Amino acid sequence: MNLELTGKTALVSASTSGIGLAIATQLLEDGAHVIINGRNGDTVARQVSELNQRFGGERALPLVADLSQPGGEKLAAAAYPQIDILVNNLxxxxxxxxxxxxxxxWQRMFETNVWSGVRLARTYMQGMLERGQGRVIFISxxxxLTPMASMAHYSASKATQLSISRSLAExxxxxxVTVNAVLPGPTETDSLKGFIESVNPDLSYAEAERKFMAENRPxxxxxxxxxxxxxxxxxxxLASDRAAVINGAAIRAEGGTVQTIA
Structure with missing residues (x-):
C-alpha cells in the first residue's frame, strides 16, 4: 500500500533507537522527511547519516534536544517551525x-511521558488546525488500560496520554487533522531484550522470551x-491519509493482551 507521505515532514521524539527509530525508518520508507530527535548530538548525527545513506537524499533531519524538559519544544520550533506529523514517542x-x-x-515520569507530548502538541498543533490538516500521534x-501495581506512576502517565489525546481530537x-494514540504491548527493544536475557542467563533467548510472556503477559x-x-x-x-477516518481513537498494538472488546 502506498501511504503517500512524500512531501510530509514528521517529528518523532526520542527516535534514535527502539520504537522511535522504527517509526522514523518506516516514515522515511514511505517518503516523508523525518526529524530525528535525541539528547546526544553524536548519536543523533550518526542515525541521521545512516538513514540518509540508506534512503538517499537528506530526508532525515537532526534535532538535538531534551524534549522532556521545558524549553525543548522551543528548540524544536526554532529549527523546524512547521511539521505535518507529530509522533509523541518519548x-x-x-x-x-x-x-x-x-x-x-512521579514528577520525572510525567515530565517525560506526559508533559513532553503536551508541549509539542501545543507548539505544533495550532498550525495544523490553521492549515486544516495534520497528524498527532501519542505512543501510549x-x-x-490495564494498570500495574508494580509501575503505578508509569501506568498513570500512559492513561493520562489517552485522555489528552482524546481531548485534543475534540x-x-x-x-x-487527527489525533490518536497507539498502545503497544511489550516490544523487543534493546533494553527489554537485554533485561530478559539478564534474568535468564541459562536459557536461549527464545526460551527466555517464552518464559517472560508466560510469567508477565499470559x-x-x-x-x-x-x-x-x-x-x-x-x-x-495512522500518519497517512489512508487513516483519515480514524480520529480520537486508542489503537491497540499489543498482541491481544488486553482481554476486552472495547
Whole structure:
C-alpha cells in the first residue's frame, strides 16, 4: 500500500533507537522527511547519516534536544517551525514499589511521558488546525488500560496520554487533522531484550522470551514480544491519509493482551 507521505515532514521524539527509530525508518520508507530527535548530538548525527545513506537524499533531519524538559519544544520550533506529523514517542518506564516511589519519581515520569507530548502538541498543533490538516500521534501503552501495581506512576502517565489525546481530537472538528494514540504491548527493544536475557542467563533467548510472556503477559494472543517495526507500521498508517477516518481513537498494538472488546 502506498501511504503517500512524500512531501510530509514528521517529528518523532526520542527516535534514535527502539520504537522511535522504527517509526522514523518506516516514515522515511514511505517518503516523508523525518526529524530525528535525541539528547546526544553524536548519536543523533550518526542515525541521521545512516538513514540518509540508506534512503538517499537528506530526508532525515537532526534535532538535538531534551524534549522532556521545558524549553525543548522551543528548540524544536526554532529549527523546524512547521511539521505535518507529530509522533509523541518519548517515554520512560520503570518498576517501582508504590510505597517507596518518591514525588520526584512521579514528577520525572510525567515530565517525560506526559508533559513532553503536551508541549509539542501545543507548539505544533495550532498550525495544523490553521492549515486544516495534520497528524498527532501519542505512543501510549497497554498499561493505560490495564494498570500495574508494580509501575503505578508509569501506568498513570500512559492513561493520562489517552485522555489528552482524546481531548485534543475534540479540537479538530471540521478539519483534516487527527489525533490518536497507539498502545503497544511489550516490544523487543534493546533494553527489554537485554533485561530478559539478564534474568535468564541459562536459557536461549527464545526460551527466555517464552518464559517472560508466560510469567508477565499470559493473556497475549501472539505470545511473543512485538517487533518495533510492527508497531511502526501501525503508527505510519495512522500518519497517512489512508487513516483519515480514524480520529480520537486508542489503537491497540499489543498482541491481544488486553482481554476486552472495547
Amino acid at each position: 517515554g520512560t518506564y520503570e518498576l517501582s514499589d508504590f510505597f517507596s516511589t518518591r514525588d520526584e519519581d 501503552s497497554e498499561v493505560a 479540537l479538530t472538528k471540521g478539519t483534516a 493473556s497475549s494472543l501472539i505470545y511473543r514480544l512485538a517487533k518495533p517495526a510492527e508497531v511502526a507500521n501501525v503508527v505510519t498508517f
